[in-house]
Amino acid sequence: MSQKTDSILPNVIVAIPAAGVGSRMGASQPKQYLSLLGQTVLEHTVNKFLSLDCVQNVVIAISKTDPYFNQLPIASHPKVVVVDGGKERADSVANAVNWAKGKGNDWILVHDAARPCVDKRDVLNLIKQAQTSQRNAILGMPVKDTMKRTKKHAYSQDFIQSTGASVAGEQIDHTVSRNQLWHAFTPQCCKLSELSSALTELTNDKGQLDGRVTDEASALELCGFDVDIIESSPKNIKITVPDDLLLAEFYLKSENNEH
Numbered sequence: 001m002s003q004k005t006d007s008i009l010p011n012v013i014v015a016i017p018a019a020g021v022g023s024r025m026g027a028s029q030p031k032q033y034l035s036l037l038g039q040t041v042l043e044h045t046v047n048k049f050l051s052l053d054c055v056q057n058v059v060i061a062i063s064k065t066d067p068y069f070n071q072l073p074i075a076s077h078p079k080v081v082v083v084d085g086g087k088e089r090a091d092s093v094a095n096a097v098n099w100a101k102g103k104g105n106d107w108i109l110v111h112d113a114a115r116p117c118v119d120k121r122d123v124l125n126l127i128k129q130a131q132t133s134q135r136n137a138i139l140g141m142p143v144k145d146t147m148k149r150t151k152k153h154a155y156s157q158d159f160i161q162s163t164g165a166s167v168a169g170e171q172i173d174h175t176v177s178r179n180q181l182w183h184a185f186t187p188q189c190c191k192l193s194e195l196s197s198a199l200t201e202l203t204n205d206k207g208q209l210d211g212r213v214t215d216e217a218s219a220l221e222l223c224g225f226d227v228d229i230i231e232s233s234p235k236n237i238k239i240t241v242p243d244d245l246l247l248a249e250f251y252l253k254s255e256n257n258e259h
């Protein structure tokens with residue numbers, strides 16, 4: 001069912017990095033292809049954006065050796081475009097950005113395939129805010145727990161031997177103030193021209209992207225572009241480890257009950 005959006009919303013291109021291997025999930029296949037309520041994680045994510053009228057294309061970056069994608073119904077959707085994934089997430093995003101350039105869109109939303117529980121209302125609010133402010137904007141959530149910075153070095157052998165106990169974890173160095181500390185989520189709504197020039201600027205002469213670029217906002221920040229962060233539903237989790245699947249299934253079920 002398509003979701004009518006306000007007329008002020010610009011047409012956007014959505015980039016979905018979906019070329020990861022999901023090593024922390026430890027599953028037999030990449031986590032974006034694991035099943036939740038009868039559909040893959042990737043399908044849940046992509047279908048959310050295909051249901052928005054303001055989405056012109058969904059550009060999905062998949063591994064060059066991906067044997068799963070073409071078996072999915074979304075592979076034949078007219079709005080879906082496929083590009084090659086890269087070594088890192090940022091490389092996959094850069095390939096999607098390169099496809100998006102010259103298509104007449106000012107805005108690109110980048111959203112992890114591994115975040116199927118994103119609330120469409122949060123997505124529309126994000127686009128509306130970016131369009132109104134003419135500034136890049138991402139979804140996120142203020143930190144709620146006390147945050148600790150641990151010591152650089154692991155326990156010394158002397159320390160372990162002196163305690164005799166098998167110590168786990170790391171040594172706390174200090175507490176970090178959680179004021180102005182947020183979790184960055186996706187989508188990240190970026191001016192295509194600014195994200196494109198930032199990724200280009202942060203790519204060296206060997207074609208390698210700066211390792212500090214773990215999300216689109218970090219690339220924009222490093223190149224001096226403005227980025228805002230607005231609060232998202234905490235349901236917008238990134239499926240990373242097995243327990244996340246249980247939570248994602250619960251959230252998706254609750255979505256189905258809402259509609």
Ligand SMILES: Nc1ccn([C@@H]2O[C@H](COP(=O)(O)OP(=O)(O)OP(=O)(O)O)[C@@H](O)[C@H]2O)c(=O)n1
Nearest residue numbers: 017018019020021022023024087088089113114
């Ligand atoms: N080279 C890569 C690495 C990651 N991703 C995508 O970026 C998103 C967020 O990355 P992450 O959660 O780290 O996924 P993985 O890299 O697959 O997970 P892991 O780090 O556990 O291997 C995922 O949708 C993943 O598919 C990608 O498109 N290309």
Ligand SMILES: C[C@](O)(CO)[C@H](O)COP(=O)(O)O
Nearest residue numbers: 089112184185186214215238
């Ligand atoms: C982009 C991101 O979702 C922001 O929190 C996150 O960085 C992606 O996960 P990764 O493990 O850093 O690739």
